[in-house]
Amino acid sequence: MKYYIKLLNWEIVRFSKLYGALALLLLVSQFSGIWLTSHSFLSSVHTWMDGNGGTEALYAERFQKLNLSYMFNALWYEGAISLCAIVLVLYIFIIWYKEWFGRNTFAYRLLMLPTSRMNVYFAKLSAIVLFVFGFVSLQIVVIPLQLATFLAIIPVELREAVTIGELIRRDPLLNLFMPTYGMQFILYYGAGILGVFVLFTAVLLERSYRWKGIVAGILYSVAALFIIVAPYVINRRSLFLYPSELLLLQVCMGIGIIAISIQVSSFLLRKKVTV
Template sequence: MKSYLKLVNFEFNRSVKIFVVLLGITLVAQIAGVIVLSKKYLGIANEKIYEELMSKAEFLSQFGQMSFLHIIRSTWFLGPIALCVAAVAFYIFLIWYRDWFGKNTFIYRLLMLPTTRLNVFFAKITNILLMTFGFVAFQLILIPIESTILKWMVPSGFRMDMSVENITTSLPQLNIIVPNNILEFILYYGAGFMVVSILFTAILFERSFRWKGIFAGILYCLVAVAVFISPLLLDEFVLNGFLYPMELFVLEIVMGLIIITGSLWMSGFLLKKKITV
């Protein structure tokens, strides 16, 4: 356990600069978005009410109140989130390949540490999860701050206040990142863990067998997808909708656990038997 924690700490220290930069971009872009969009709305309100002499009621009837929905549906808000998601997706590959293609092929030093090689796998996947949870937690901290800035800038009669829960449930993409309950949290992030474990295994196939490993990795991904959706295909084309939705749900969870277990076993096998130092 101590070796595993040391590896996790080591991996996190290697990624902390990227992590902090992405948090900074998110902070600046989203707060700037709140300010810019609020000023834009107030500019329209001033033009219509004071220059065109439109009544406040008529303006609100035509343009509506300013709410945080205007913020979260903008590029100012969604752009940094998309950037963080893309960065994590890219880092899934970088976290392995930088060890092989660095100046001193650092992966060999990692694999020669006096600990089970699977701990290297667990440390890297844990770091991906830590980065993801860090981004989500930071976003949850930012939303109340941004809501407060919106309240400071837009008068109460021209805005519609929203709670954090209403904000996170109003956008499907945000609802996936910030689930409503513990069950959704387990499902969404469990699915993410499964995808990352599959990709890690595919990367290890490539590292173990080079060009042949590319095809083996792609084949493994396809097999994993086929196993995961097999209950849906079986119910649709063989059983003709015989299974209840809850039964399908349970079967999908079972298939996901089988895939995760298989990925862990295969990754351990490749690290111990096929990757030599």
Template sequence: MNLLKLLGWEVERATKPYLILITLLVVAQFAWLGFFLWSETNMYEEIRRTGTPDYVLTFANYLGGTPFILSIGVAVAAMVFFSFWIWYRDFQGRGTFMMRLLLMPQKRMIVFGAKLVTMMLMILGLFSVQWIALKLQYIAFSSWLDSQMIPVGGSFEQAIRFDGALSPMYPASFVNFLIHQVLIVLVILFIFAFVLIERSLWQRTLWSPIIAILMLGALIAVPVTAFFFLESRLFMDEMMVVVGLGLMGWMSVTVWLSRLYLTKKLSV
């Protein structure tokens, strides 16, 4: 069984819940856009009847609404949940294909790679769909307000840049985008490592989740403590090198831990 076949299988299994998530996300955001435009138009007309409105609407006003922020939060939570579920679902039945595949230790890291690539494809796909949806929402936003002769301020790029939820997802430069993707991979690797450590220990102790959390907590705490100790003793360029080495070290250790528990400790 090669990586591409496993990747295709994982993507096929994820397609239905993934499409449901995207559909709910887009529908919820456009529903909020419709309500926002209706509410602001009525308010603006009321103010215009009694005087001259002294404010200008921007796309950032829409993005800053609680429903939009919640929709982004739900999408992020869904990706975190799926990072757990993509592993835990394979331990629910003893007769599944994945359980038979896990009986072959030499193939287990291919399973690991397929799940990691699947998660990144889903996250990048979600970013792409959200970007297209945002562009369409901005077109609808500006077109409607123009038709109602309501002044619109700012640009699409400015609204994205100053939004606390979207600016990390869509940074201004390609280099920053790559850095954010590395951080996302690191988060997924920590989740994968937690699941594999917990699943390796659960048959021997009921405290397996706590042990896994403590192990990974120590892995995070030691470099962070060293970073704060070195922060005041290094120049900016040196600090960037230390941060880069720290991220590479975290990724290497989490992959090593995952490999250790997946190929040596995990019994099926």
């Protein structure tokens, strides 16, 4: 456990600069977008008022009120979230491959530590999971602040009332990363963690067998995806299971895939992975 904690701390520290830069980009992009969009809207309103002698209430009645959920669908908002997600997906591979970069590969020292090599495996896995939840937690924290910023800029006559829950439910991307129902949260992130297990196994297959390992890793990933999707396809034709039964079947298959991934990865790390 001591080595696992040290390895986890090391993984977090060495990604912290890039992670902090992504978090800062997320905040700057989203808050700047809200500020600029809000002031652009107010500028349009005031231009109309000066030319027509109307009021803010009359403008809202004739045209539209501004809703913060419309801003959440903008590229500057969802683009920042998507960029963070893409970087984390890429880091699933980088977290392994950067050990082999350079002439004096750090992988040799890492794999020769006086502890189980699976501690290295689980430290990397835990780091990825913590990074994901870190971004999700950051977004959860800033949404109320973004709503407060919007309310402070836009007068009540020109804005539509919206709650934080409505903001999340109306945006497909936010609803994906922050499901409003507990079971959805478990299923979405359970599927994500399952994907990390499968990709880790694919990387270790490549590190063990090189070109043959690439083919094996791709086939393993495709097979895992097929096993998860197959019950849906088969159920439409012959099984006719209830939704709860189908879900339970998929959960069991997912747990089975995770168990197989851990066993295969353990074997590869102990017997096959070379530096």
